[in-house]
Amino acid sequence: MSNLNILGISGSLRKQSRNSGLLRKVAELVPENISFSIADLQQVPFYNADIPADGKPEAVLKIFDQMAKADAFIFACPEYNYSLAPALKNIIDWASRQPDNALLAGKPVAIMGAGGGMGTARSQYHLRQVCVFVDLYPLNKPEFFSSAFSESYNEDGDLVDEHKIEQIKEIINALARWSKTLAVK
Numbered sequence: 001m002s003n004l005n006i007l008g009i010s011g012s013l014r015k016q017s018r019n020s021g022l023l024r025k026v027a028e029l030v031p032e033n034i035s036f037s038i039a040d041l042q043q044v045p046f047y048n049a050d051i052p053a054d055g056k057p058e059a060v061l062k063i064f065d066q067m068a069k070a071d072a073f074i075f076a077c078p079e080y081n082y083s084l085a086p087a088l089k090n091i092i093d094w095a096s097r098q099p100d101n102a103l104l105a106g107k108p109v110a111i112m113g114a115g116g117g118m119g120t121a122r123s124q125y126h127l128r129q130v131c132v133f134v135d136l137y138p139l140n141k142p143e144f145f146s147s148a149f150s151e152s153y154n155e156d157g158d159l160v161d162e163h164k165i166e167q168i169k170e171i172i173n174a175l176a177r178w179s180k181t182l183a184v185k
């Protein structure tokens with residue numbers, strides 16, 4: 001029986017996304033006692049406070065439901081112009097306006113990314129700053145930075161580098177331990 005439910009969210013919408021590839025690798029690697037699903041951001045519009053509470057788009061409601069069930073998150077964080085990609089920020093913004101911030105508050109999150117020269121370090125540290133306000137608890141270590149333009153990924157965006165795959169395993173284990181420490185599970 002699964003005792004930890006993790007939701008993965010990738011900030012990239014493109015088919016060959018390396019960041020989404022990281023989450024697909026997580027899905028392959030999670031042990032049986034962890035349930036892992038991936039949010040679909042394709043149809044999520046920009047947050048707009050004029051959208052009434054009873055008029056939220058289906059795509060947003062589906063992710064809210066996944067978030068409500070999630071004990072923990074994994075964010076795959078592309079770097080756009082030195083910061084986190086808008087699709088990821090946008091779903092965090094949507095979630096943060098739910099009553100009592102209940103979808104996010106107090107939950108652990110592991111962060112990873114694939115990008116240019118610094119492997120998304122800059123965007124990940126911006127994301128960590130966002131986590132402060134929305135009261136998410138990022139895993140400090142291990143960190144995961146990778147080059148989206150290297151042979152670590154195949155052309156479909158799948159992670160194929162054995163050393164990096166080991167790092168993903170370590171992150172999954174560390175997130176499970178961090179979730180226990182926070183008494184989420």
Ligand SMILES: Cc1cc2nc3c(=O)[nH]c(=O)nc-3n(C[C@H](O)[C@H](O)[C@H](O)COP(=O)(O)O)c2cc1C
Nearest residue numbers: 012017018019020078079080081082115116117148
């Ligand atoms: C609008 C835009 C801005 C970008 N800015 C950066 C950047 O500041 N730093 C960086 O490392 N890569 C940057 N990149 C390159 C992305 O890291 C690269 O396209 C990466 O593959 C995106 O992740 P994905 O494969 O998951 O889509 C940028 C890409 C786009 C489309």
